[in-house]
Amino acid sequence: MMTCFNLSGHVYSLDKDHTYLDPKAVAPNLTFIQGDVFEIEKSLTPEILEKFPHPWLIMEDAHFNLLNVLNYFHRFMLTGDYFIVEDTNHKIPSKMGMGLYGTDWEELGTEKMTTVREFLEQHPGQYGVDAKYTDMFGYNGGSNMNSYLKRL
Numbered sequence: 001m002m003t004c005f006n007l008s009g010h011v012y013s014l015d016k017d018h019t020y021l022d023p024k025a026v027a028p029n030l031t032f033i034q035g036d037v038f039e040i041e042k043s044l045t046p047e048i049l050e051k052f053p054h055p056w057l058i059m060e061d062a063h064f065n066l067l068n069v070l071n072y073f074h075r076f077m078l079t080g081d082y083f084i085v086e087d088t089n090h091k092i093p094s095k096m097g098m099g100l101y102g103t104d105w106e107e108l109g110t111e112k113m114t115t116v117r118e119f120l121e122q123h124p125g126q127y128g129v130d131a132k133y134t135d136m137f138g139y140n141g142g143s144n145m146n147s148y149l150k151r152l
Contacts, residue, residue, distance in 0.1 A: 002029070008029075009029065010029045010030070010031065010052075011029060011030050011031070012031050012033060012044075012052075013030070013031070013032050013033065014033045014034075014035050014037070014040070014043055014044065015032065015033075015034065015035075016034070016035065016036050016037075017034075018032060018034050037062045037064050037065045037068075037069055038064065038065050038068075040065075040068070040069055040072050041072060044072075046075075046076070049073075049076045050076065054078045054080070054081055055078070055080045055081050055082070056073075056077065056078075056081040056082065057081070057082045057084065058073055058081070058082065058083050058084070059083075059084045059086065060083065060084070060085045060086060061086040061087065063087065063112070066085070066112060066115045066116075066119075067115050067118060067119055070083060070085075070115075070116075070119045071119065071122070074119075074123060074126075077151045078151060079151055079152060080150070080151060081150075081151040082130070082148065082149065082150050082151070083127075083147075083148075083149040083151075084133075084144060084147060084148055084149075085112060085116050085144060085147035085149070086143065086144050086147075087112055087143050087144065088112045088113040088116055088143075088144050088145045088146065088147040089113075089140070089142070089143045089144065089145045112147075113145060113146070113147070116146070116147050116149070120149070125152065126151065126152055127149045127150065127151055127152060128149070128150050128152055129146045129147070129148060129149060129150075130148040130149070130150045133148040134146055134147070134148045
């Protein structure tokens with residue numbers, strides 16, 4: 001995607017299991033790190049994170065240990081950096097292509113949104129929901145409600 005828009009940068013992907021990683025997934029600006037979000041500080045140590053240039057865009061889609069992951073990265077985030085927390089909407093379409101007007105939605109639960117709220121309450125005035133992206137397709141019109149978080 002970055003190449004399509006002629007953007008420079010580097011993508012780091014953290015995953016516990018690389019068994020299904022396609023060997024063709026190779027690019028000079030792409031690094032896969034094997035690690036566990038329950039021990040994120042072992043894979044993405046402070047020494048490593050301090051070397052990464054800003055601004056950062058951190059996308060979370062693990063569904064585990066969310067509050068600790070957000071708080072760990074918070075220590076290194078600078079003004080203008082972003083968190084995107086996936087799947088904070090408590091319902092999702094049950095079929096691809098169903099759109100906003102389908103009636104057969106699956107319940108995901110509110111745990112991730114509750115955790116995002118808790119994180120924001122722990123860091124008052126330090127993050128803002130960026131409505132430009134959160135509401136790009138209508139008010140909370142996606143799977144990540146109020147979870148494009150910009151470091152202020």
